[in-house]
Amino acid sequence: MKIIVAIKQVPEREAPVRIDAGGKWIEEANIQWAMNESDAYALEEALQLKEKHSGEVVVLSAGPERAGTTIREALAKGADRAIHIACDDLGDRDALGVARLLAAAIKPENPDLLLTGLQSDDLGYGQTGVILAELLGLPHASLILHVEKTDAGLTVKRELEEGWFQNIELPIPAVLSMQSGGSKLRYATLMGIKRARTKEVRTLSAAELAAPVASSVRLERIALPQKQKSTQILSGTAKETAAALVEKLKFEARIL
Amino acid sequence: MSSILVVIEQREARISRISWEALAAAQSLGAQLSLPVAAAIPGAQTESLAAELAGKALAKVVRVEHPLLSAYTPDGFTSALEQLVRAEQPGYVLFPHSYQVRDYAPALAARLGQVLIGDVTGIGDGPTFSRQLMQGRLNGAYRHSGAGPCFISVQSGAFHADAVQAGSAQIALFTPTIEAAQIRTRPGEPFRGSAQTVDLGSAQFIVSVGRGIKGAENLPVVEELAAALGAELAASRPICDNGWLPMERQVGSSGQTVSPKLYVAVGISGAIQHLVGIKGSQCVVAINKDPDAPIFEVADYGIVGDLFEVVPAITEAVKAAKQ
Structure with a gap:
């Protein structure tokens, strides 16, 4: 089975959030970057499917040069090769624009299965996989925790709300958006890291993919969130804040 | 028109x-x-x-x-x-x-x-x-x-x-x-994951733990606070994804919706998927080392600090208050 996994490099979870001078994005200068979490689960599922059924795992990522480190990480974990769509204007494209870029790179590869993470940890649109299925004319399912290959195609376990699940059968080729938590993530081994250096990373330019940048939806400005409640911040040493909290819970909130 | x-x-x-x-x-x-x-x-x-x-x-x-x-x-x-x-x-x-x-x-x-x-x-x-x-x-x-x-x-x-x-x-x-x-996909009937033995929905006191706990080996810190308060232990999604606590203790859009008198969020940053699950809480206490964590926007009382120092101190203070 030939599996393509679309991954995104995002700011590391504890990266500082400072709004830049343009007011539309954060300052990227001192940020550490990481593989988007649900994409890591998509990669894990792809690697497990390959181990069971053999085949090839290709990672695909759009982003500036720095995305190369996340691509190498995926190769070190066991992906066979990678496609890097070199693109410095990712932020100017809306979800459809980014999906068009990815779809243009995927089409000539003709994969049996295309996996994406459910949602990016930075923009959080949660749409890439579903739009890719539409653009590529493939069936899809989202919020998937497990994938099983059957004679007819796939049986996948989909998460519903409030602790419910559902199995879905679908033919391949197909697109799945993977939810996090379905399996345990592997670490790259030293051997894997060594091997990754010699694996193929093909770079495509956004221009040669000829995907239009025009957006119908624009992020106008960003802001720090407003407080919904008047939060009382208790300060002091650990002991002092603990005592103050218990006092408040007892006499102000009257719940202890 | x-x-x-x-x-x-x-x-x-x-x-x-x-x-x-x-x-x-x-x-x-x-x-x-x-x-x-x-x-x-x-x-x-x-x-x-x-x-x-x-x-x-x-x-x-x-x-x-x-x-x-x-x-x-x-x-x-x-x-x-x-x-x-x-x-x-x-x-x-x-x-x-x-x-x-x-x-x-x-x-x-x-x-x-x-x-x-x-x-x-x-x-x-x-x-x-x-x-x-x-x-x-x-x-x-x-x-x-x-x-x-x-x-x-x-x-x-x-x-x-x-x-x-x-x-x-x-x-x-x-x-x-x-x-x-x-129609290319064939949906099956919805089913429940596992027998739901933990009913967080009716719990009056909940101590909930997030990524800030860093590892399963640190869970006793929050378990002791839960015991002191007589609270159920709950978690945000990443904790259950990592297998540190069972999925049935997860609060949020993919887990349970809760409405306790007291919800203590320990080391939970407060992504919207989590916050929609705790909207019905009467009183929310947040403990987090990041003063800009979104959990503080919905908290009644907030403590900015190291949970490994703050939580044991609260446990002691609760025990003393209940004596």
């Missing part, structure tokens, strides 16, 4: 709560833009639900009915609603931001050359639509431009279901053309 269309979702043959919230959002947007609001209810049997909707202040209620819409499939719903949107040509299409909508609305929008603005928590002048970025650490304001409808999905809890205005509306029937062969 332009209009607003709100797509209503049914769950177990009833209109879901979040659909009423989306309807409230649509009515509020309609008032802002002086546009009529229509509701669409897709399904195989929509008569009684349409009758319920007809008692609201709507220009009309459209039953989008077809036997192939009896079980949700992305192919069936995308096709049916594409046909409806092409026929009605609304300026705005609103959805509840449910798992079902997330599964097909982005494809529906793309089919019409549009992009869904998902997970919307507020509507401002313009209109601009706000939604969270960076796991709730930022808010973004989005604007739609160009021709064609603007697709919006409304986050749970952002609008109030009881704000839906009553009225009376006519009911219309819309029969989309769908062939069985178009």
Whole structure:
């Protein structure tokens, strides 16, 4: 089975959030970057499917040069090769624009299965996989925790709300958006890291993919969130804040 | 003339709560833009639900009915609603931001050359639509431009279901053309993951733990606080994803919804998926080392500090207070 996994490099979870001078994005200068979490689960599922059924795992990522480190990480974990769509204007494209870029790179590869993470940890649109299925004319399912290959195609376990699940059968080729938590993530081994250096990373330019940048939806400005409640911040040493909290819970909130 | 269309979702043959919230959002947007609001209810049997909707202040209620819409499939719903949107040509299409909508609305929008603005928590002048970025650490304001409808999905809890205005509306029937062969996925019956032995929904006191705990070996720190308070132990999604606590202790949109007297969030940053699960809490206490963590926006009491120092101190103080 030939599996393509679309991954995104995002700011590391504890990266500082400072709004830049343009007011539309954060300052990227001192940020550490990481593989988007649900994409890591998509990669894990792809690697497990390959181990069971053999085949090839290709990672695909759009982003500036720095995305190369996340691509190498995926190769070190066991992906066979990678496609890097070199693109410095990712932020100017809306979800459809980014999906068009990815779809243009995927089409000539003709994969049996295309996996994406459910949602990016930075923009959080949660749409890439579903739009890719539409653009590529493939069936899809989202919020998937497990994938099983059957004679007819796939049986996948989909998460519903409030602790419910559902199995879905679908033919391949197909697109799945993977939810996090379905399996345990592997670490790259030293051997894997060594091997990754010699694996193929093909770079495509956004221009040669000829995907239009025009957006119908624009992020106008960003802001720090407003407080919904008047939060009382208790300060002091650990002991002092603990005592103050218990006092408040007892006499102000009257719940202890 | 332009209009607003709100797509209503049914769950177990009833209109879901979040659909009423989306309807409230649509009515509020309609008032802002002086546009009529229509509701669409897709399904195989929509008569009684349409009758319920007809008692609201709507220009009309459209039953989008077809036997192939009896079980949700992305192919069936995308096709049916594409046909409806092409026929009605609304300026705005609103959805509840449910798992079902997330599964097909982005494809529906793309089919019409549009992009869904998902997970919307507020509507401002313009209109601009706000939604969270960076796991709730930022808010973004989005604007739609160009021709064609603007697709919006409304986050749970952002609008109030009881704000839906009553009225009376006519009911219309819309029969989309769908062939069985178009539907490529076969959905199975929903099932519960495991026997639900922990009922967080009725717990009065909950101590909930997030990524800040760093590892399963540190869980005794929160277990001791839970024991001192007589509280149930709960967690945010990453803790259960890592297998540190069982999935049945997860609070949030994919886990349980809680409404305790006291919810103590320890090392939880407060992504929206978690916050929608704790909205009903009477009192929220947040302990986090990041002063900008979004959990502090919904907390009554906040402590900015190292949970490994603060939580044991609270445990001691609670024990002393209860003696």
